[in-house]
Amino acid sequence: EKAGHRHFMAKExxxxxxxxxDVIAAFTDGDRIAPPTDFDFASVARVQMVACGxxxxxxxxxxxxxxxxxxxxxxxxIASEYRYREGPVGKDTAALFLSQSGETADTLAALRYAKGRxxxxxxVVNVAESSIxxxxxxxxxxxxxxxxxxxxxxxxxxxxxxxxVLAIRAGVQRGTIDTAREAELVSGLKLLPGIVSQALALxxxxxxxxxxxxxxxxxxxxxxxxxxxxxxxxALKLKEISYIHAEAYASGELKHGPIALVDRSLPVVVFxxxxxxxxxxxxxxxxxxxxxxxxxxxTDADGAAQASAGVWEVLVMxxxxxxxxxxxxxxxxxLLAYHTAVHKGTDVDQPRNLAKSVxxx
Ligand code: F6R
Numbered sequence: 001e002k003a004g005h006r007h008f009m010a011k012e013x014x015x016x017x018x019x020x021x022d023v024i025a026a027f028t029d030g031d032r033i034a035p036p037t038d039f040d041f042a043s044v045a046r047v048q049m050v051a052c053g054x055x056x057x058x059x060x061x062x063x064x065x066x067x068x069x070x071x072x073x074x075x076x077x078i079a080s081e082y083r084y085r086e087g088p089v090g091k092d093t094a095a096l097f098l099s100q101s102g103e104t105a106d107t108l109a110a111l112r113y114a115k116g117r118x119x120x121x122x123x124v125v126n127v128a129e130s131s132i133x134x135x136x137x138x139x140x141x142x143x144x145x146x147x148x149x150x151x152x153x154x155x156x157x158x159x160x161x162x163x164x165v166l167a168i169r170a171g172v173q174r175g176t177i178d179t180a181r182e183a184e185l186v187s188g189l190k191l192l193p194g195i196v197s198q199a200l201a202l203x204x205x206x207x208x209x210x211x212x213x214x215x216x217x218x219x220x221x222x223x224x225x226x227x228x229x230x231x232x233x234x235a236l237k238l239k240e241i242s243y244i245h246a247e248a249y250a251s252g253e254l255k256h257g258p259i260a261l262v263d264r265s266l267p268v269v270v271f272x273x274x275x276x277x278x279x280x281x282x283x284x285x286x287x288x289x290x291x292x293x294x295x296x297x298x299t300d301a302d303g304a305a306q307a308s309a310g311v312w313e314v315l316v317m318x319x320x321x322x323x324x325x326x327x328x329x330x331x332x333x334x335l336l337a338y339h340t341a342v343h344k345g346t347d348v349d350q351p352r353n354l355a356k357s358v359x360x361x
Pocket of ligand 1: 052053054055056098099100101102103104107150151152153236237240356357358
């Protein structure tokens with residue numbers, strides 16, 4: 001049942017080229033984006049996204065995509081905050097609820113608050129028969145298959161893929177993306193499962209790095225732009241399965257507090273593919289190195305060529321168009337956490353205190 005893998009989590013990490021390719025097939029038609037149910041994002045002025053845990057992190061990435069590709073403002077909330085804040089939500093807003101299980105109590109309650117108030121209640125769910133899928137106006141299927149490991153991997157990657165295709169669809173509807181750019185993005189999307197396979201080939205290298213991360217008591221993750229939520233994903237995965245304390249910060253926030261933590265005992269994982277913000281992140285990384293922080297730079301060959309001097313370790317990722325980078329960089333977040341946990345001997349698939357589906361608040 002684990003298909004030769006030691007844990008379900010490892011099996012699910014390795015299924016990702018296939019599950020990603022399945023979701024891309026489900027949301028495209030030739031060189032166009034074609035969601036199984038269409039929604040007109042030109043009919044709203046804003047999107048409110050709500051989720052918990054890793055789903056909330058996917059929504060944080062979604063905000064960057066919707067705002068950049070479709071010029072559509074997005075607000076992202078943690079479901080347990082959104083449901084009790086009772087903030088204004090009106091008919092100019094599409095409210096989107098994202099959940100692997102479709103049964104998370106806080107997310108379901110948040111959906112019920114928005115229903116009748118928002119223009120439409122949209123959902124992204126992996127379990128088609130779930131409460132969230134049933135109560136939403138639209139239920140987009142995550143198409144990841146059953147996920148058993150408590151730490152979400154393939155469902156998270158497919159959540160990202162869906163938010164990206166919806167952002168592209170919104171851009172087409174709102175006139176910020178023309179047919180040529182749409183076709184270019186779709187052809188890039190179709191290459192992604194192959195690039196994810198290449199990232200899986202870095203597993204031995206991640207295992208080696210993880211054996212050293214396992215010595216740490218605290219680890220900091222940094223990123224800028226859409227790599228900021230990915231820093232959160234790296235920290236969340238690591239915490240939940242290895243029990244090492246980890247925190248994520250936006251690179252630019254470093255000097256506003258967390259830099260006080262930096263010393264030679266602190267590994268700092270920096271997610272920084274070569275993109276227009278690369279130099280800014282590198283200068284934050286140098287501030288860490290000046291205080292003897294141990295930087296693990298996760299970048300591509302261009303980034304490694306430009307910024308390897310003085311770093312503790314570099315993990316060289318395949319090169320990808322920056323728009324797709326969050327999907328690809330989920331892989332090192334997962335692999336570093338997984339191998340750190342294996343090294344520490346924790347129960348990877350059933351971490352202490354956690355449940356796969358949180359149906360009580
Ligand atoms: C982390 C993880 C959890 C879930 C969260 C929401 O790896 O899996 O943080 O993301 O409990 O669950 P769903 O998506 O089922 O609403």
